[in-house]
Amino acid sequence: MSACVSSIAGWMACLAFLVAQTAQAAVEAAPATPQVRVEVTRRGDDWRAAFVFDRAFTAWVLPRSAPTAEGGQQWRAASWNIDTRGVRLQRRGSYDVLVADRGALPLRVDVSFTPVPERLQADYSPALTFTDGSVALFVAQFDGFPMDSLAAVGKLPSDLNNQLVPAAEITYVFRDSAGPVLLDGRRAAVAETADSNTYVLFGGTRPIETPDMIGILDPQLPAWIKESLSRAVPALLGRYAQELGRLREFKPALMVSWGGPTPGLVSRAGSVLHGLIAMQYEGSGVLEETAAQRHQGLWFIAHEAAHFWLGQTVAYEYARDAWITEGGADLLAVRAVAEIDPEYDPRGELNRAIEDCIRLTKRHGVASARDRGEQRTYYACGAVFGLVAEAGSGRPFYRFVRQLIDGNRADGIVTRAEWLAALDVATGKPMLRRDIERLLDKGAADPAAHIANLFTLAGITFELDPSGVPRLR
Numbered sequence: 001m002s003a004c005v006s007s008i009a010g011w012m013a014c015l016a017f018l019v020a021q022t023a024q025a026a027v028e029a030a031p032a033t034p035q036v037r038v039e040v041t042r043r044g045d046d047w048r049a050a051f052v053f054d055r056a057f058t059a060w061v062l063p064r065s066a067p068t069a070e071g072g073q074q075w076r077a078a079s080w081n082i083d084t085r086g087v088r089l090q091r092r093g094s095y096d097v098l099v100a101d102r103g104a105l106p107l108r109v110d111v112s113f114t115p116v117p118e119r120l121q122a123d124y125s126p127a128l129t130f131t132d133g134s135v136a137l138f139v140a141q142f143d144g145f146p147m148d149s150l151a152a153v154g155k156l157p158s159d160l161n162n163q164l165v166p167a168a169e170i171t172y173v174f175r176d177s178a179g180p181v182l183l184d185g186r187r188a189a190v191a192e193t194a195d196s197n198t199y200v201l202f203g204g205t206r207p208i209e210t211p212d213m214i215g216i217l218d219p220q221l222p223a224w225i226k227e228s229l230s231r232a233v234p235a236l237l238g239r240y241a242q243e244l245g246r247l248r249e250f251k252p253a254l255m256v257s258w259g260g261p262t263p264g265l266v267s268r269a270g271s272v273l274h275g276l277i278a279m280q281y282e283g284s285g286v287l288e289e290t291a292a293q294r295h296q297g298l299w300f301i302a303h304e305a306a307h308f309w310l311g312q313t314v315a316y317e318y319a320r321d322a323w324i325t326e327g328g329a330d331l332l333a334v335r336a337v338a339e340i341d342p343e344y345d346p347r348g349e350l351n352r353a354i355e356d357c358i359r360l361t362k363r364h365g366v367a368s369a370r371d372r373g374e375q376r377t378y379y380a381c382g383a384v385f386g387l388v389a390e391a392g393s394g395r396p397f398y399r400f401v402r403q404l405i406d407g408n409r410a411d412g413i414v415t416r417a418e419w420l421a422a423l424d425v426a427t428g429k430p431m432l433r434r435d436i437e438r439l440l441d442k443g444a445a446d447p448a449a450h451i452a453n454l455f456t457l458a459g460i461t462f463e464l465d466p467s468g469v470p471r472l473r
């Protein structure tokens with residue numbers, strides 16, 4: 001393997017080789033992919049990880065090695081202590097690597113560590129800490145792959161994070177002496193997964209659990225946030241499950257931690273992983289409830305939760321079709337939050353989408369927006385197209401999305417052609433398709449007039465502002 005990793009191009013060729021090899025392995029049953037178990041255990045404040053290999057490797061590369069956001073520190077060097085004699089943690093290029101002082105790694109390497117609740121540069125925090133001592137670990141911090149040359153590790157490109165082809169089959173196993181751990185929406189004494197793109201929770205924070213979701217809210221969160229989320233999030237996920245179908249592979253989870261009432265700060269950060277939304281609130285500015293803060297928090301969760309259906313159950317085919325999932329999630333979120341919180345006025349968000357879509361499609365197609373760095377186009381115009389599908393079909397937007405999901409569950413992909421065909425079926429108005437295709441491919445000389453016309457054809461009620469921009473009524 002080392003021979004094919006002397007350059008980025010070589011590395012990519014090597015990945016292709018590995019893919020071919022994996023595919024072939026299924027047919028010929030030889031040679032088997034290396035099997036690795038990573039067993040992580042907490043006993044009180046004592047955290048241990050054991051790497052158990054089925055064969056000897058020269059080096060075990062840890063691809064999630066991004067430095068800390070503040071200070072650019074290599075966090076693993078300060079947090080991991082290698083307990084197995086003759087094994088060291090080394091930095092090679094952009095990666096931390098487990099290596100032996102001499103020869104190959106032993107078949108078992110033991111590590112003690114301290115969870116690192118710090119933000120990283122362009123990667124998830126290794127740990128999220130809760131004020132009652134509960135800790136969520138990012139599973140992929142234990143991800144790895146073998147290499148047989150240390151020099152080759154130093155030449156790996158720095159952005160392997162999400163393009164890694166599995167070079168080993170890794171099973172992650174978690175145990176807590178204090179009780180069950182929470183993983184993939186389930187609590188278990190011993191939790192196992194092969195999917196590292198999530199957090200596993202250790203500790204006693206009592207979850208809110210319904211048939212459709214599980215939520216972990218830090219007990220010290222400001223009361224209004226706890227109250228709002230514990231009421232609204234089960235309602236929200238219940239609505240999605242009812243309208244879009246119950247998720248089959250996992251139960252969605254929400255983890256919300258509290259960074260404390262830092263003076264002068266208003267902060268709400270969030271990220272989304274496989275089946276999980278992780279959020280953190282912090283600052284004196286979030287102690288008091290405002291309707292705007294409440295709506296923003298709910299809207300964030302509603303958009304991200306919509307992706308469990310439109311994004312994970314069915315995805316788009318090409319990145320240029322991101323309007324299908326981003327705009328779809330935006331409109332689903334607007335509709336769901338309005339149902340759950342009667343004070344929420346959906347027109348603010350939707351009129352902003354209309355304005356932005358008009359601004360971003362003047363003589364430019366939606367499809368090519370990413371070439372211009374204009375990601376907002378996918379959200380804004382996707383929501384506009386969703387409005388057209390909703391009004392044109394005369395039924396709630398949930399129904400349109402449900403049909404996309406049910407019709408494409410088998411291959412998990414909604415192509416642009418499939419979305420447009422579904423629009424034809426739902427509305428019986430082929431002009432809508434024609435006008436949307438035009439915006440997708442070319443944009444318009446006068447997008448405001450184009451969208452106003454599209455809205456009229458779809459039967460959307462609106463008025464024109466003085467500059468000719470449609471505003472929902």
Ligand SMILES: [Zn+2]
Binds near residue numbers: 304307325329
């Ligand atoms: Zn999104």
